[in-house]
Amino acid sequence: MDAELAVALEDVGFEYGRGLDAVVDRATFDVRYGVATCLYGPSGSGKSTLLALIGRLVQPTRGRVGWHPRHAGESAPRFAWVTQAANLVPSLTVVENVALGPLARSGSVAGSYARAESAIAAVGLLGLERRPVTAVSGGQMQRVAIARALASDADVLLADEPTANLDASAAAVVLEAIGLAVEAGAAVVVASHDAAVLELASSRIEVRGGSCRVVG
Numbered sequence: 734m735d736a737e738l739a740v741a742l743e744d745v746g747f748e749y750g751r752g753l754d755a756v757v758d759r760a761t762f763d764v765r766y767g768v769a770t771c772l773y774g775p776s777g778s779g780k781s782t783l784l785a786l787i788g789r790l791v792q793p794t795r796g797r798v799g800w801h802p803r804h805a806g807e808s809a810p811r812f813a814w815v816t817q818a819a820n821l822v823p824s825l826t827v828v829e830n831v832a833l834g835p836l837a838r839s840g841s842v843a844g845s846y847a848r849a850e851s852a853i854a855a856v857g858l859l860g861l862e863r864r865p866v867t868a869v870s871g872g873q874m875q876r877v878a879i880a881r882a883l884a885s886d887a888d889v890l891l892a893d894e895p896t897a898n899l900d901a902s903a904a905a906v907v908l909e910a911i912g913l914a915v916e917a918g919a920a921v922v923v924a925s926h927d928a929a930v931l932e933l934a935s936s937r938i939e940v941r942g943g944s945c946r947v948v949g
């Protein structure tokens with residue numbers, strides 16, 4: 734049986750301004766819960782733009798993007814982002830950054846910190862919880878951003894080149910953490926050049942000049 738639908742793109746086109754060339758052209762594919770989808774293709778082919786369309790940051794100029802909530806009673810899925818610039822709050826510690834999402838949702842400080850600590854463990858950063866986030870390396874910041882996404886318990890996790898700044902062992906930890914989110918039932922979409930990410934994904938979309946081909 735197919736996994737449940739999270740986001741469906743139907744014949745989607747997008748350009749960044751009137752009169753500019755389309756950067757996404759007739760994209761049609763599904764993103765499903767409990768599945769890792771990898772968008773891969775050369776630099777500038779439109780992968781980040783597709784993530785922005787999936788995550789509702791921009792609206793298509795043609796075609797349709799449909800969002801399907803994971804839980805009854807919700808109007809749309811909840812998204813978490815892992816972007817190339819980690820976008821952490823510089824004045825907070827590692828654990829405070831990761832706890833922000835659960836804290837905003839539940840209001841429970843103890844529960845949110847427990848959740849944050851287990852996400853920090855999942856990305857291999859135990860021991861760094863109380864460090865100011867500005868006092869960790871760039872690759873560690875990337876892992877903090879992934880922990881933050883895991884702790885937020887989002888329905889759809891969107892990651893743009895999450896292993897780009899990491900060495901092989903840190904990248905392996907990140908891939909394991911992404912695998913945990915998939916196991917927990919999230920729809921995960923990763924834009925990446927990394928062959929290991931492609932291997933992890935069970936749905937692969939090749940992006941070339943804004944056109945998408947579902948590879949399997």
Ligand SMILES: Nc1ncnc2c1ncn2[C@@H]1O[C@H](COP(=O)(O)OP(=O)(O)OP(=O)(O)O)[C@@H](O)[C@H]1O
Binds near residue numbers: 780
């Ligand atoms: N804000 C913007 N305004 C105008 N054009 C843009 C904007 N953002 C991206 N583009 C253009 O859209 C095209 C697709 O860019 P996008 O960032 O989606 O590609 P990508 O495949 O993610 O690239 P990379 O792998 O280098 O991150 C590129 O030609 C890029 O120059």
